[in-house]
Amino acid sequence: MTLLSIACFAVLGAFARYGQTLFVQSVLGREFPFATLSINVLGSFLMGLLFFLTLERLSIPPALRTGILTGGLGAYTTFSTFSLESMNLLEQGEPLKAIVYVVGSCVLGISAAVFGAYLSRSIGGA
Numbered sequence: 814m815t816l817l818s819i820a821c822f823a824v825l826g827a828f829a830r831y832g833q834t835l836f837v838q839s840v841l842g843r844e845f846p847f848a849t850l851s852i853n854v855l856g857s858f859l860m861g862l863l864f865f866l867t868l869e870r871l872s873i874p875p876a877l878r879t880g881i882l883t884g885g886l887g888a889y890t891t892f893s894t895f896s897l898e899s900m901n902l903l904e905q906g907e908p909l910k911a912i913v914y915v916v917g918s919c920v921l922g923i924s925a926a927v928f929g930a931y932l933s934r935s936i937g938g939a
Contacts, residue, residue: 814876815875815876815879815880817876817880818876818877818879818880818881818884819879819880819883819884819887820884821880821884822880822881822883822884822885822888823884823885823887823888824888825884825885825888826884826885826886826887826888826889827888827889829885829889830852830888830889830890833848833851833852833855834848834849834852837851852889852890852892853890853892853893853896855890856886856889856890856892856893857890857892857893857896857897859886859889859893860882860886860893860894860896860897861893861896861897861900863881863882863886864882864897867881867882895918898914899911899914899915902914
């Protein structure tokens with residue numbers, strides 16, 4: 814049941830991401846990644862809200878909770894999970910770990926994207 818819930822909400826999350834991208838780009842253009850920025854911010858807000866709301870205030874089946882948080886928000890934006898994990902490290906009194914995680918994720922993530930792009934452009938003698 815959990816896997817089905819994740820799959821169903823993942824479809825909804827992906828559709829929401831695509832729809833929001835089209836909408837924001839039609840309003841604000843493509844000169845700056847406003848669409849992704851808005852998705853990351855809204856996804857982070859929703860992760861913070863729904864994670865604790867469904868943990869502390871609402872009683873919903875675990876499969877549904879996992880579907881919403883992992884499937885729906887995971888497909889909408891993984892940045893929301895990154896934000897929640899960073900916040901948890903800070904709340905646990907681990908500011909150094911939080912800084913290492915944030916800086917490491919950004920530096921390594923961008924470096925990995927650059928390396929992946931370099932590899933893809935190098936394959937086939939381009």
